Amino acid sequence: MCHSELRSIEKNLDKFHQAGIRPVAISVDNPEINREQMVGNAGYTFTFLSDPNLDAIRRYDLVHAGAGENGHDIARPAEFLIDSKGTVRWLNLTENYFVRARPEQILEAAKTVSSEQ
């Protein structure tokens, strides 16, 4: 699996924290996989959430039916920036699996959110 997007977030974690933005990764992987692979092997230090039943993934309309291994339903790649009031301020729904939001792009979008009280 390609981690380049998650890795780019980890690399820029200080900048995200300075901007007051907390990155949170969500997938269908269970907490054990997240603990062993993402926190353990890959060394990510931000929050990883498990959505094996696609609760949040469905609520955000991101279900990619049958796209996982063995035909499992998974999440399509997507990024949402949510402000402290719970309002969506920026989002990215890529049209190409290989094209993802870049940290600079997200931090730029976060500027107005960061400057708020």
Next chain:
Amino acid sequence: MNTQRFNWQIWAGFLLSLAASISYPVIFMRWPTTRDFPWVTLLLYVVAAALLVIGIRRAFASGRALKSKIAASILTALTLVIMGLFLFSTLIMSRWLPASQGAPQVGQKAPDFSLVDANGKTVSLSELLSSSTGGQQMSKPKGVLLIFYRGYW
């Protein structure tokens, strides 16, 4: 006898197309500039195609053994299959994503959720927005960036 020498161009073209295809997931997908569009692979494909053209011309030159013509044809066909599969998966199949028209839009309320983190602790979006949970060196955040990804399944 010169025409009967090893037709290295055809092999080089084939191996280069193979290496170019593999290099994308193994190496070039790591950086956004080489990931968003597989231009490194496509450049290498151009070189591979040029080698194949030279190799085919050599193989089909007069005085060349039938064996050499067959080998050149097979390697060319394999190369085209490799290139075709790569281009199909990176340029066409990669766009087979759900439209997600029901996704929350800018200005809308982000749907709340409660999910389990890597430590087995249940956290909600409102908790992530209002507290400094998760052992991060942060006070109350100004915002949360949700990154949905496919995972290992």
